[in-house]
Amino acid sequence: MKRRCYFIWLMGIVILFIIGLCVKMYEDKGKSASQVQVVAIREVEKEFVQYKEIWEGTTFPTLSVRDKEEQTIVFTSELKKPKLYVMWASWCSDCQRELPVIEKIYRTYKDDIDFVLIDLVGFRDETVEKALNYYNDNKFTFPIYFDVDQTVVNSLELKAIPTLYFVNSNNQIEKIFIETVDEDSLNREISKLANS
Structure with a gap:
């Protein structure tokens, strides 16, 4: 025992x-x-x-994209208005958080700044149809374009999305935000860009 x-x-x-x-x-x-x-x-x-x-501080490259009507659009240095370029995709959770903020800012600054939102078609199975559905479902009004052949991704050597490029009227990149940006910082940079 x-x-x-x-x-x-x-x-x-x-x-x-x-x-x-x-x-x-x-x-x-x-x-x-x-x-x-x-x-x-x-x-x-x-x-x-x-x-x-x-x-940052370099000249933004010439980009060739497609619009919603499948027409080729070329953004060049000859366009003298400040621009906000936003690289995004409908599946991207950070993009989904930021696009409504960008929509709000677009409504305020659309006369002063060109907003160029480029969907990255082919990136993780993104399609024009998915992007348009997301755009329409959220009732966005900012202009969107499509990088259908990955030339934008390659030209900018993109690291992540969303990536936002604040480009002045001389086509110089003043500021870049990668992945996430808070609304206050976005408003501050847009205001600086509009007044440059």
Whole structure:
């Protein structure tokens, strides 16, 4: 009987030890995964900063896109009005949060700034039809265009969406926002652009 009791106690201690070891390994694994995630986020942020350093202050490239009527439209440096270029896709959650804000700003500044919202067709199965459905369902009124052959993505070497380019009347990129921007910052930059 004593042996049996001793054996049960010993097994209990072994089981507790194994459970403790498993918990410790699980915690270490969680820390490692979160540390890897933090490093990955820092690398992406660093890449965004480098992208902005390269592009801000440069001339915005000539872009060829399609409009809703499937006509080719070319945006060149000869267009002397300030422009807000927005690269987006209907499946993008950050785009879905920002587009209603851009719509509101468009209604205020549409006479002072050209708004050029370019949907990235082919990017993660995006189609013109999906983009138009999203646009119409949300009752947006800003003009939209389509990068149907990925020339915009390639010309701008896009890193993420949404990406917003604030381009002055001399066709110089003044500011770039990548992924997310709060409404106050967006309003501030648009106001600066409109008054430049």
